[in-house]
Amino acid sequence: MSDLQQTLDRIAGAPDLHSLDAVRVEALGKSGWVTALLKTLGGMTPDERQQRGPEIQGIRNAVSDAIAARKEQLEAQELDRRLATERLDLSLPAPTRPAGTIHPVSQVMDELAEIFADLGFAVAEGPEIEDDWHNFTALNMPESHPARAMHDTFYCEPLDGEPARVLRTHTSPVQIRAMMKHGAPLRVIAPGRVYRSDSDATHTPMFHQVEGLVIDKAIHMGHLKWTLETFLKAFFERDDVAIRMRPSYFPFTEPSAEVDVGWSMEKGRRVVGGQEGWMEVLGSGMVHPSVLAAAGLDPDEWQGFAFGTGIDRLAMLKYGMNDLRQFFDGDIRWLKHYGFSALAVPTLSAGVGA
Incomplete structure (x- = not known):
């Protein structure tokens, strides 16, 4: 299985935002494997860069898009969980706020x-x-x-x-x-x-x-x-x-x-x-x-x-x-x-x- 597919699978299976961010760092961080691929473009000839550049950029875009989509899903799931479990007691007094005086x-x-x-x-x-x-x-x-x-x-x-x-x-x-x-x-x-x-x-x-x-x-x-x-x-x-x-x-x-x-x-x-x-x-x-x-x-x-x-x-x-x-x-x-x-x-x- 390719590195890209493994990363996409890990993104899709990330159970929470913390795990998702760990996958992002491994792929797109300073020492990530996608970042390493992007750095190789500097040592290629113009012809090699023209051939390999779109492919590497496509890998980067695929990982970034997958992370953004999964983040949106996890945030929506967290919001649904809070709406289903949290309760607000409207009979409680409102919290006091600092107030000025005359x-x-x-x-x-x-x-x-x-x-x-x-x-x-x-x-x-x-x-x-x-x-x-x-x-x-x-x-x-x-x-x-x-x-x-x-x-x-x-x-x-x-x-x-x-x-x-x-x-x-x-x-x-x-x-x-x-x-x-x-x-x-x-x-x-x-x-x-x-x-x-x-x-x-x-x-x-x-x-x-x-x-x-x-x-x-x-x-x-x-x-x-x-x-x-x-x-x-x-x-x-x-x-x-x-x-x-x-x-x-x-x-x-x-x-x-x-x-x-x-x-x-x-x-x-x-x-x-x-x-x-x-x-x-x-x-x-x-x-x-x-x-x-x-x-x-x-x-x-x-x-x-x-x-x-x-x-x-x-x-x-x-x-x-x-x-x-x-x-x-x-x-x-x-x-x-x-x-x-x-x-x-x-x-x-x-x-x-x-």
Whole structure:
């Protein structure tokens, strides 16, 4: 019996894919007998090669075709066997798969947007790389103001013929852009990333801030106080949230006030609510006439209030984190612990009470 016929018989009788692959290696592998025949073509004369070449190539094709056909048969037989023997219990729970979570900062941004939407505020956005005028000058900050110092602000390398650029130190420039674009009356919040040269347990070079702005006629501090009380009660989901306003100074508001919120101890943890102590959470005030004028509004006709707070700080107070730097470490364990399910309701469902 010829080598070809023996090989074809072994292929046809191969009981499984492993045995079939062994036959393939013996015939078509580096040391296989068909490969050896193909190598002899190199030492033949052109006439011999013309005569023997088609015959050897036909042997190779016959073996390859037989292996492919038998492989298809064995795979079909294996599939039939699995279909006949394997069972799937549909009552068993589906296997769990890795799932991402919503970052606390994104969660709080959603909550803020919902609360202020109930109060009639729109969301405004602006560039994170700002020019000097929007970030400082239009906000009533003279050239000598400490906020312009290098230890507070990240300055970008200036380009020829262009004004100085900075990584915005607050989202207040968005207020300027919103007033210039939409005029008055106006009611917006401006959430987003901001940058300052600072780093410790409660400060990072990049953090998140939200600011609010209301421009209308006959606006006064009472409107500001009511807005902040309503916002804080809705955000912390407690009716016993108390605030106090202390005189302060900001160049873009006059008068200005720091806002403290009352806290109490519950189960060994400090929580917002009650009045066992006070902690600062917001800066606020009536918009300075110079800021209104810089944005193209008449200070004699329009007035308003503004406020700002750190989104990361709000998240820490509400959800019990104690180190701001962990927000940006990318530790999957921290994200799994403090993150929110994407399938859960991501924002407050009760809304803002009257």
